[in-house]
Amino acid sequence: MTTSPASALSHLEIAQVGTGMPTTYLLKTPATSFYVRESVYRIIEGLRQGLTYAQISAQLQADGLNVPEQAVQELAETTLTRLNESAAAKSDVVANMQYVFGKITLLRPARLPRLLRLLGHLFNPALMPVLVVSCLLATGLYFYQVTDTFISQHRSIWRGNEGIWLVVAYIIYFTVFICHELGHASATRRFGLDPGDIGFGFYLIFPVFYADVSVIWALDRTRRIVVNLGGIYFQLLLNGLFVAVAYAFPATYLFLSPIIILNSLVMLYSLNPFLRYDGYWIYSDLFNLPNLRTQSRRYWATLKKRWGNVPMRQLVRSTEWPLFVYTVSSTVVITILAIVFVKVLYTSLVGVGVVFSYYGHWHLAEYHPDDLLTLARTLFLLIISGFFGHRLIKARRRPASVSSPV
Incomplete structure (x- = not known):
C-alpha cells in the first residue's frame, strides 16, 4: 500500500x-x-x-x-x-450538486438554534403520538364532513378566479415545503446533530428545494425514521391547524379545503417508497435494507438465476419478502408514473407552444387571460415535478457497508 x-x-x-x-x-x-x-x-x-x-x-x-x-x-x-x-x-x-444552479440559501439552521430547539419539543416522545393521532382524526373528520360539499361547490369558486387561486397555490407550495424541511431540520437538532442549510435553486429546468441532512446516518435506525418522518409530521400539524381554523370560522372552509386536500395529497405522496423521497428512506430503515434502490435492481438478476432452478415456493426466501414486494411494486408504479407524467407534460408543453406560436405572429393585441393561465399551469407543473424529482440528487447518501467475516 x-x-x-x-x-x-x-x-x-x-x-x-x-x-x-x-x-x-x-x-x-x-x-x-x-x-x-x-x-x-x-x-x-x-x-x-x-x-x-x-x-x-x-x-x-x-x-x-x-x-x-x-x-x-x-x-x-x-x-x-x-x-x-x-x-x-x-x-x-x-459535481452532482453542481447541477443545482442559481442556489439561494433560504434558511441556515445554524443561525436558528432557538427556533429549532423550540420546534424540537414537538418531537417529545410523550407529545408527538398525541399530536399525530389528534391531527389524523381531525383531518379524517374534516374530509368526511366537508369533501362532498366542497366537490359540489369548488367549480363555482374557481370559475373566474383561477389566477388568484394559482397565486394562492404558489404561496401554499412554498410555505408547506419550507415547513416540511424545517421538520427534518428540527428533528435532526432534537437528536443532537447539526442539520445543513435549506435553500432553493434549479435542477436542470426544475425549481427545487434542497436540504442537507446527511448527518443523520450517525443516528440509530429508529431515530433516522423519526427524522425522515419529520417533514410529513410538520405537514400533518399544518393540517390540524387548518382544520381548527375552518371549524372556528366556518366561512373559510371553501378557501381552506383545497389547501387541506393539497397538503394531504403531498403527505401521501411523500410516504411512497418508490422515489427517493421520505417514504424511500423510511422503508429502507424499517426493513434494514441499505442501498434499497441498488438492491432492488440486483434482485431482478437474483430472481432470474433462481427461476427454473428452484421450486416456485423457494423462489423468494422468507427474509426477502420486503425486498421482493418493493422490487415488483416499484417497477410497476414507476412505469405508470413515467407514462402519466410524460403524457401530462407533453400536453402542457404543446399548449405552451401554441401560445408562443400565436403571439409570435404579432397577435399581442388579441391577448387572452387563458393563455397566461396556460403558461402558469405549466410552470406550476414543472415546479411540482422538480420537487418530487429532486430527491434523486439530495445530499442524503446512505453509507455503504464493509463486510466482516464474523
Whole structure:
C-alpha cells in the first residue's frame, strides 16, 4: 500500500450507531461515510495504535473473535482503499450538486438554534403520538364532513378566479415545503446533530428545494425514521391547524379545503417508497435494507438465476419478502408514473407552444387571460415535478457497508 495506515486514518471519525446487537460503527471522513461491524472497528483502532496485522489478530482471538491475520489484512486494505478513494467520491458529490444552479440559501439552521430547539419539543416522545393521532382524526373528520360539499361547490369558486387561486397555490407550495424541511431540520437538532442549510435553486429546468441532512446516518435506525418522518409530521400539524381554523370560522372552509386536500395529497405522496423521497428512506430503515434502490435492481438478476432452478415456493426466501414486494411494486408504479407524467407534460408543453406560436405572429393585441393561465399551469407543473424529482440528487447518501467475516 502506498499510504501508511496511520496517515490514512488520521482524519477518520468513528461513532457507535445504536446500542443493539450486533454493534455497528460509522466511519466518517469529510467526503464519505460507511458502516462497519465491531470486528472491522477493532481492526481500524488497532491500525490507529500502530499495531501489526498479527498483533490485531491476536487481540481479536483473545476476545473470542476468530479472525486470522490474512483476514485482518484483507479487511484493513478494503477499508483503507475506501478511505483513499474518498477524495474522488467527494469530487463526484460536488459535481452532482453542481447541477443545482442559481442556489439561494433560504434558511441556515445554524443561525436558528432557538427556533429549532423550540420546534424540537414537538418531537417529545410523550407529545408527538398525541399530536399525530389528534391531527389524523381531525383531518379524517374534516374530509368526511366537508369533501362532498366542497366537490359540489369548488367549480363555482374557481370559475373566474383561477389566477388568484394559482397565486394562492404558489404561496401554499412554498410555505408547506419550507415547513416540511424545517421538520427534518428540527428533528435532526432534537437528536443532537447539526442539520445543513435549506435553500432553493434549479435542477436542470426544475425549481427545487434542497436540504442537507446527511448527518443523520450517525443516528440509530429508529431515530433516522423519526427524522425522515419529520417533514410529513410538520405537514400533518399544518393540517390540524387548518382544520381548527375552518371549524372556528366556518366561512373559510371553501378557501381552506383545497389547501387541506393539497397538503394531504403531498403527505401521501411523500410516504411512497418508490422515489427517493421520505417514504424511500423510511422503508429502507424499517426493513434494514441499505442501498434499497441498488438492491432492488440486483434482485431482478437474483430472481432470474433462481427461476427454473428452484421450486416456485423457494423462489423468494422468507427474509426477502420486503425486498421482493418493493422490487415488483416499484417497477410497476414507476412505469405508470413515467407514462402519466410524460403524457401530462407533453400536453402542457404543446399548449405552451401554441401560445408562443400565436403571439409570435404579432397577435399581442388579441391577448387572452387563458393563455397566461396556460403558461402558469405549466410552470406550476414543472415546479411540482422538480420537487418530487429532486430527491434523486439530495445530499442524503446512505453509507455503504464493509463486510466482516464474523
